[in-house]
Amino acid sequence: MCGIVGYIGEQCAVPILLEGLAKLEYRGYDSAGIAVLDDGTVEVKKQKGKLNNLVNSMNGFYKEAVSGIGHTRWATHGRPNNENAHPHTDCTGKIAVVHNGIIENYMELREWLISRGHSFKSETDTEVLPHLIEELYQGDLVDTLQQVISKVEGSYAMVAMNAENSGELAAARHDSPLIIGLGEGENFLASDIPAILKHTRNTYILEDGEVARITPREVNISDSQGRPVLKEVFKVQWEQGQAEKNGYPHFMLKEIYEQPRAIRDTLAGRVSLDEGKVTLKEIKLDEEKVSQIDKIYITACGTAYHAGMVGKSIIESLARVPVEVDIASELRYRDVMMNENTLVIVISQSGETADTLASLREANRVGARTLAVTNVVDSSIAREAGDVLYTWAGPEIAVASTKAYTTQLVAMYLLGLYLAQKRETIDRGEAVEIINNLRELSTKVETTLQNGEKIKQFAEQYSNSTSSFFIGRGLDYAVALEGALKLKEISYMHAEAYAAGELKHGTLSLIVEGVPVVALATQQHVYDKMISNIKEVKARDATVLALAPEGFTGIEQVVDEAVFIPEAHPVIAPVLTVVPLQMLAYYMALQRGCDVDQPRNLAKSVTVE
Ligand code: M6R
Secondary structure, X not given: OOEEEEEEOOOOHHHXXXXXXXXXXXXXXXXXXXXXXXXXXXXXXXXXXOHHHHHHOOOOOOOOOOEEEEEEEOOOOOOOOOOOXXXXXXXXXXXXXXXXXXXXXXXXXXXXXXXXXXXXXXXXXXXXXXXXXXXXXXXXXXXXXXXXXXXXXXXXXXXXXXXXXXXXXXXXXXXXXXXXXXXXXXXXXXXXXXXXXXXXXXXXXXXXXXXXXXXXXXXXXXXXXXXXXXXXXEXXXXXXXXXXXXXXXXXHHHHHHOHHHHHHHHHOOOEEOOOOEEOOOOOOOOHHHHHXXXXXXXXXXXHHXXXXXXXXXXXXXXXXXXXXXXXXXXXXXXOOOOOOOEEEEEEEOOOOOHHXXXXXXXXXXXXXXXXXXXXXXXXXXXXXXXXEEXXXXXXXXXXXXXXXXXXXXXXXXXHHHHHHHHHOXXXXXXXXXXXXXXXXXXXXXXXXXXXXXXXXXXXXXXXOOOEEEEEEOXXXXXXXXXXXXXXXXXXOOEEEEEEHHHHHHOHHHHOOOOOEEEEEOOOHHHHHHHHHHHHHHHOOOOEEEEEEEOOOOOHHHOOXXXXXXXXXXXXXXHHHHHHHHHHHHHHHHHHOOOOOOOOOOOOOOOOOO
8 A cells, every 4th residue: 555665865866766666556556756855945746647647747857856755655545636646745845755554543633733823735644744743843853753653643654854854864664564775875765675676685674663764874763762773684585577577568467477486486395295294494383382272263355365265174174173264354353252272374465464464463462373374574464473484476566466375375285284284183195195286286387377378268258248257166166256356356347256056045146148157166076066056057048167177077068168277186276276267357357458467446565454
């Protein structure tokens, strides 16, 4: 939700800020803006719409400035227009602020500031920040920011500049990510690593409550009480190319094709076929602790929640512990029965999702054991969970989650096997079989990716449909939910996922001639039932695209189009089944002229609740 950049050094700030924003546009793209300090004055430029609108309006805007801040917005308070775009300024125009998050008490602060003579130009919560700085300022920007954060409630990553303190930027964070990139004679600020990767790999990750003074040569960080904090440098390991498109037309397509590599990396060093064992060295849950666990909650949002649904099925069947899966925005406000014998698994690609983080904190608060599955090293969720199992998908830039999802599924298999080993609920033969399947998985995903052309043709044929349905049973139902979400998210076509046996309890009335139905039939034990459900929709003249493993012959005779995926152990099938569904969403979005990587109204990292 919103991307922030900052620069202070000796180079021209404007191109650095714009390039940084381009790398963060996935976080929000309703409007963009920058503020630079030039010759003792703060100059602001902002434009509604995508970053390109801002870039095209620059016309040599303050090329000589060597410090500045920038922002790409995902609107929360106030429409996406020029007035509400960041940076926001105070009454004098000397102070500018960019902010990511929500200031929850902004209404009362705004009223108080108005009573003190301040006038506001936007509908945003953020605008109270520059006015608060103006109101409280006594010569030191960082000291003032300390006072400001003691008055605001909510979540924020913010960077401020003041014409009167021209040699520095001030930054603070609470519940929204902010990193400082350390250069030589220059320093950078950003919401996420890709924005600074071109310039430096050395970073400080700002923690909640910390405030930073950033000059070209120094970064001084203090805690919420103003005491100096000594930070360790966090060295970024990503290659820059990982955050680029590398010749693909869209990040999403690149990320779909990166799945074999992402799966291999996530499995690397964690499974041993000879021993029939999973080794998760980073997890501190030993036999004794695992044996005490009598209930597991998995909590997450969106696609990560769908990975959790697969996780429930795997953990229950392998480790024989009851598992509940809860949407994080629900769990956090529910009176959940958790205690020290509960294991709470949170899944989050970004590691910053506000609702997931809040659920994790609640679990920690009541003394439950917590374990995070995340793709971002040192993210808030990674730092606050008792244990962390990283997925090694690499940076995922497209808003639609693809390789993050499949690696989350791999993490669920690893955890299921790990817990089963510790609880002695799995025999060696079964463990070896699943591990063998996991080792063959990336090659099978490569084979599945070869179905692109067939899927593309189906998408071309049905791209004018207004509605579509995804049906499946058991694990296939969980994947159907993910397929429908993907299609809605990026192609804007209505899609609904149904447990196939449930259709006749109401939804079948929507199945009429030509309605596309995607039927997932990978689970042998309910295959016959699935065929009956497919016949039910065919009898209503729906057009059916079926996904089934190669050995499941006969299905092509009852459907309009069949895509076969390589045979695999049924619990592994979701990783293979979802790939054609990701491609279906991709080609459908292309066909319908949608913005694949940045779908409307959405953002990659949802750091507001
Ligand atoms: O970063 P997270 O995994 O916590 O994000 C959760 C959801 O916002 C995310 O999975 C979302 O549903 C995807 N954009 C869907 O493709």
